[in-house]
Each structure stands twice: as structure tokens, then as C-alpha cells.
Amino acid sequence: MKVFSKAQIYEGDKLTSERQNISSTDLMERAGTQIFNWMHTRMQGAQVPIHVFCGIGNNGGDGLVLARHLITHGYNVITYVVNCGNSRSKDFLENYDRIKSVTKEWPQLLKCESDFPEIHKDDIIVDAIFGIGLNKPVDGWIKDMFHHFKASQAFTLAVDIPSGLYTDKAVEDANGVVRANYTLSFQSPKLVFFLPETAEYTIQWEVLDIGIDREYLMTTETEVELISKHEILPLYKPRAKFDHKGIFGHGLIVGGSYGKIGAVHLATKSVLSVGSGVATAYIPKCGYTALQASLPEAMVITDANEEHLTAIDFKIKPTAIGVGVGLGTEVNTIKAFEAFLKINKAPLVIDADALNIISKKKTLLKLLPEHSILTPHVKELEGLIGKWSDDFEKLKKTKAFSSKYKIIIVIKGANTITVYGNKLYVNTTGNPGMATAGSGDVLTGIITGLICQGYSEIEASLFGVYLHGRSADLALEEYGYQSLLASNIIDYIAEAYIDLFKQPEQPEVEVEGED
Template identity: 70%
Template sequence: MKIFSKEQIYEGDKLTAKKQNITSTELMERAGIQIFNWLHVRMQGAQVPVHVFCGIGNNGGDGLVVARHLITHGYNVKTYVVNCSDKRTKDFLINYDLIKQTTKKWPDMLGCEADFPEIHKDDIIIDAVFGIGLNRPVNDWVKSLFQHLKKSEAFTLAIDVPSGVYTDRAVDDENGVVWANYTLSFQSPKLIFFLPETSKFSVQWEVVDIGIDREFLIKTETESELIGKNEVLPIYKPRQKFAHKGDFGHALIIGGSYGKMGSVLLCSRAALSIGSGLVTAYVPKCGYQIMQTAFPEAMVITDENENLISDIKFDIDPTVIGLGIGMGTESDTVLALENFLKSNKVPLVIDADGLNILSKKKSLLKLLPEQSVLTPHPKELERLIGKWKDDFDKLKKAKAFTKKYKIVLVIKGANTMTVFNDKIYVNTTGNPGMATAGTGDVLTGVITGLISQGYEALSAAVFGIYLHGKAADLAIEDLGYQSLIASHIIEALGEAYVDLFKQPEQPQIEEAKTDDKK
């Protein structure tokens, strides 16, 4: 699913109105009815007090449409206009007149704190104050209104985006933002739903289809894309009947040190479980018995040093190398990695201490083969690209980093993002149970194993992250969040593959319809 920019959304609205021969007011009516339908299906006529707060722009117009249909269908609705400026849009004014004519109920005007209505915890708030067009800090009294809504603890539904959040930069003041329980986003999700600093303003989100021109949606290229099952299915490479292990590559996993052999074990198991034909682990001598005993399917090469990696030498011809897990950053290991990078031409997947070494000695970044995959967590990323002001600045720096070194960057988190040049791929799988030791080692093995099978680096990262998260999602169905460990994710990788080809169950909800023909 594409994530459109603010400018592209405006373009899509205009093109839709033109190609479908409708007015912007009729498109607003269509959008508002979709929000109403969503509410009507769930409320089923319940007389819970609903407070609809409308700005004076197009988002406010959407809110007025929703309020009008709720009122005409017998709901207990109170409508308010947040009178924060004297610049009202045409479609807002049309719907302002329409709600008065249709329902005989005039919206209350709010202009200061004295106007704030009483809201109870069991009420419902609909936020339609500001939309994606907001480009300036909100007024102080509007901040107070938003805090008033938050203190009520009432269920809050935001239309398109929570008011006060920008789509292309960080918020100015968290007090000037509506904290929504749920956001209904028109046609596509917004990037802000997936960034740590802005995702907190909406606990959940959902996309509602408002009939934007299909050709526009299909053909328009976006900088960001949401990755789900439909997006990864075309990446999948089916296997032929007469295939053999040599067709699926040889993954070499380099890492480990005394007391940290588990990371290499997890990484190696993941690489083989995701489908690599052969896996060899390169470890210090102290890891030989551990690897041979715990993972008999892997081959093992040992460093001459007993406790750490000191000189990376091997006589095999790997397809791809995953390195850095559990490696440590001792001076001998740093030198060994530097010497290895100077002569290596094999594709790389680098994690953990491999990243830490690169951060301390950034000149080594120039030695990485093109499209190497780096998989940092937030602190490792900061050491690589430098500190950032906010999440938007972080993505800007990440894009520049991938262009400079021609690599694929995986930013691990709740919605792991793969960055390559100007493109961002936002993953949708995974859960809080993955916040446990070793899950990053498993991801490194998964991506390495996919590259081993012939997947290009970018595809391997996007597909691997999806499968890694999906395996964890399937595992918690039996285990719960707290009991999930990294090994469980490896064990569920096969089920994640199988799930790719399962048909989704069809919902049995029948949408309510309105009499409005627009």
C-alpha cells in the first residue's frame, strides 16, 4: 500500500473530481459518509453523547458532514465549530449551511476557554479540527481545548489525522495535538502513523476508501510504501521440482566471542530455516563444540584464536556473508574485520558489533560492497549517521547515508523501515514480544539466507523483515508477548511462509447505507 505525501493527496483529490465529474463538495460528502458508515455499523443507534469538533477548513467540513448524518439518523450529537481564524474554506461554508438547513441545529461556536463544553469519560469525541493542511502552530486557546479533550478520557476518533500533527515535520508542542484512540485515514495511511514520535497520537488507525481515482493510485510513485502480504507475495521465489541445495546458495555467518556464541547459533539457524542451501559458521575455537552440538546442520570453521575473531580466513566460496553478531570490538577483531573488508567482494549483511566497529572507524564504510545490508537498532543507527532532531530528520539522514555508501539500511523498531536511496519501506508485521534478546540476530540470519537463495539485497531486506515479524505474530498466538524468545521466531518461519498463501477470512459486517445519493 502506497503512503502518499500531502501534495500527492491534494493532487489526487483534484484529479478525482475532474475525472469523475464531481465537485470538491461532493467528494467531501463521500468522505464524510464513509466516516459515518464506520460509526453507524459500530454504534447501531446507541445514544451515547457524541461531540463533533470541527475546524473551519476542509477537515472541519468533513466533520460537519459526519455530524449531519449522525443527527439525521437519530444519534445524540453536539456539534462545535473551533473558530480559530477568519479564513473559512468554500466547502466548509457549504456544509455549515447544510447542517443548519437539514437538521435545524446550529453548531456552537468556540472561541475561548469559557466556551469549552463538559465532556464525560463515556462520551465520544470526533476530532475534525485540523487536517493535513496544517502548517503553523495552533493558538493557545486551541491547545487548551485539546488538553480539555484529553483530560476527559472520552474515546476520541480523529478524521484523517489527529489535529495538530503535521504530515511532513515534527510537532511543535505535544500540548497542541489531539491524542486520538482511533484515526480514520482517507484512502491511504500517513507516514506519521509509523514514526515513534508521532504514532503515539493515534493508538490505532484504519484506511477508508473514498473513491480516489484508481489510475492515480496505481501509477503515482511514492517515497514511502507500507509492506504487507500483498506487497511481498510478488517477491517470493517458488522452488522447482528438481532443485537441490546448491541452487540456494551458501551462507557464511561470521561472529561470536567467548560467552556470546548464542548469537551466531541463532543467526545460523535462521539462515538455514529461511531456505539457504548451506550454512557455515565462522567462530572462535571456543564455539566449535557449541555449534557442532547445538546445530548439526551447519558446518563450522574456527578462527585460530580461542576466544575471539582475530583473522578472518576461509577456503570456501560463500554466496553471502552475515557478520558482526556477538563479535565484540576488541582491537584484534577490529583489525581482522578491516583486513577482511579490504579484500572481500561477497555481498554482506552487517549487524551488532560489525556496525559498532564501522561506527568507530567510518573509513571502513567505503570498503563495503554495493547494496550491503546494515541492520541497526536506534542507538546503532545514531552512531552510524549521527544524532537527529526528530524522526523526519532521521529519515533524511538515513536516505543520505544509503546514497553515499550505496547500501540498504534497515532501521529496526515497532515498524521496521528499510531505506534505500529516496525510498522507504514500512513493515506491518511484528509485535512487542520481539523486544527480547536475539531477535535481531535472527533477522540478520533471515536476510542473509534470502540473499543466499538469489534474492536481491533490497528485496531480501523487505521480504525478510516481513517474514521475521509474521513468524513472531504467529508464535505469540500460543505463547503471548512475555514468553516469546528468539528461537520461537525461527521455529515459526515455516508457518510464516505457509501463511503467504492463505486466503483471508471475509468479514461478515454489513455496512449501513444512507439515503444521500451524492
């Protein structure tokens, strides 16, 4: 799913009005009606008090459309106009006149804290105050009103975006943003729904189709894409009857040190579990017996040293190499890694200590093959690109880093983001149970194994991150958040593949007939 920028949303609205020969007021009517339909489907006439707070711009106009439809359908609605300035939009004024034509109880004007209405915990708040056009922080009595919303503990529904939240920059004051239980976003979600610093402002979100011009939606390139099953399924490469293991590549995992052989076990098993034809682990001698016994499907090559790698020297020709898991940062290991990079020609997936080594010696970046995949968590990313002030600067610096070295960076997190040049791919699978030792090693193996099967580096990154998260989601049903282990994620890779082709369950329909 494409995630459109603020400028693209405005352009889409404008083109839709031109191509469909409708006014901006008509488009606002669509938007407000879609919100009403969403609420009406779920409430079915329930007489819960609904407080609709409308700003004086277009977001407020959407709120007025909603309130009008709620009123005409008999709901218990109280509408407010938040008097936050002197300039009212044309479409707001049009819909202000329209709502006055369907009720004698005109919207209440809020001008200061003494105007705040009483809101109970079982009421519903609709936030239609500020939309994506907000360009300055919220302060004064309006910020106090947001606190009033929060203190009420009422269910809060945000129209398009929680008020006070920007689409393209960080929040200056956390108290100046509405905290929504649910956000109904027009046509596409907003990037801020997925970033660690801003995702907290909406617990859940959903996209409403308001009929933006289809050609514009299909042909417009966006900087951000949301990756779900719909985007992943076309990447899948089916197997033919006479295919054999040689077709599906040979994955090599390089890593391990005394006490950290388990990381190599997890990564190597993942290479095989995701479908690579052959897998080999290159480790120090101390891990030979344990790895050979615990993973008989894999081959093992050992370094001459007992406790850590002092050379990375092998005769095999791997299709792809995952390097860094459990590697350590001994002086001899660092030298071995640098020597390996100077001669390596195979695609690389780089994780853990290999990232730490590169962070300390940035000249090694010039030795990486194009499209190498780096899989840092946040702290490892900081070592690569330096500190940042907020999530937007983090992404800006990561994009510049990716473009400069022509590499792919997978920023691991709750919504893992894959960065490829100026493009951002936001993953939708995964859960907090993955915050456990070894889950990153599993991802390294999955991506390596996918490259072995002929997926391009960017395809392997997107597919691998999706499978990794989906496997954990499926495992969660059995293990729960606290007890999920990295090895459980591997066990569910097969289920994640099968899940790609499952159709949504249809409700059963009873058919009357003869006994």
C-alpha cells in the same frame, strides 16, 4: 500500500475533481459519508452522545458532512464549530448551510475556554478540527480544549489525522495535539502513524477509500510504502520438484567471541530455517563444540584464536555473508574485519559489532559492496549517521547516507523502516515481545538466507523484515510478550511462510435443506 505525501494528496484531490467532473464539495461529501458509514456500521443506531468538533477549513467541512448524516439517521449528535480563525473554506461554508437545513439545533460556536461542553467518559468525540494543511503549532484556548478532550477519557475518533499533528515535520508541543483512539485516514495512511515520536497520537488507524482517481493512485510514485502480506506475496519464489540444496545457496555467518557464541547459533539457524541450502559458521575456537552440538545441520569453521576472531579466512565460496553478531571489538578482530572487507566480493548483511567497528572507522564504508545491508538499532544508527533532532531528520540523514554509499539500511524498531536511497519501506509486522536479546541476530540470518536463495538485496531486506515480524506475531499466541525468546521466532518461520498463503477466514453460512 503507497503512503502519499501532503502535496500528492492535494494533487490527487485536484485530479479527481477534474477527471471525474465533480466539485471539491462533492469529494468532501464522499469523505464525510465514508466516515459516517464506518461509524454507522459499528454503532447501529446506539444513542451514545457524539460530540463532533469541526474546524473552519476542509477538515471541519468533512466533520459537518458526518454530523449531518448522523443527524438524519437519528443519532444523538452535538456539533461544534471551533472558531480558530477568520478564514473559512468554501466547502466548509457550503456544508455549514447544508447542516442547518436538517436540524434546528445549529452547530455551537466555540470561541474560548468558557464555551467548552461537558463531555463524559462514555461519550464519543469526533476530532475534525485541523487536517493535513496545518502549518503552525496549536496554542491558547484550542490547546486547552485538546486537554479537555483527554481529561474526559472519552473515545476520540480523528478525521484523516489527529488535529495538531503534521504530516511532514515533528511536533513542537506534545500538548498541542489531539490523542486519538482511532484515526480514519483518507485513501492512505500518514507516515507519522509509524514514527516513534508521533505514533503515540493515534492508537489505531484505518484507511477509507474516498474514490480518488485510480490511475493517479496506480501510477504515482511515493517516497514511502507500507509493507504487508499484499506487498510481500509477489516476491515469494516457489520451489520446483527437482531443485536441490545447491540451488538455494550457501550462507556464511561470521562472528562470535567468548560468551557470545549464542548469537552465531541464532543467526546460522535462521539462515537454514528461512531456506538456504547450506550454512556455515565462522567462529573462534571456544565455540566449536557448543555450536557443532547445538546445530548439527550447520558446518563450522574456526579461527586459530580461542576467544575472538583474529583472521577471517575461509576456502568456501558463500553466496551471502552475515557478519558482526557477537563479534566483539578486540583490536585484532577489527584488523581482521578490515582485511576481510578489502577482499570480499559476496553480498553482505552487516550487524551488531561490525556496525560498531564501521562507526568508529568510517573509511570502511568505501569497502562495502553496493547494496550491502546494514541492520542497526537506533543507537547503532546514531553511530553511523550522527545525532538527529527528531524522526524526520533521522530519516533525512539515513536517506542521504544510503544514497552516498549505495547501501540498504534497515532501521530496527516497532515499525522497522528499510531505507534504500530516497525510498522508505515501513514494515507492518512485529510486536513488543521482540524486544529481547538475540532477535536482531535472527533477522541477520533470515536476510542472509534469503539472499542465498536468489532474492535481491532489497527483496531480501523487505521479505526478511516481514517474515521476522510475522514469525514473532505467530509465536506470540503461545508465548506472550514477556516470555518470547529469539529462538521462538526461528521456530515460527515455517508458520510465517505458510501464513503467506492463508486466506482470511469466511464466516460460516447455514444452508437450509432436507435432513
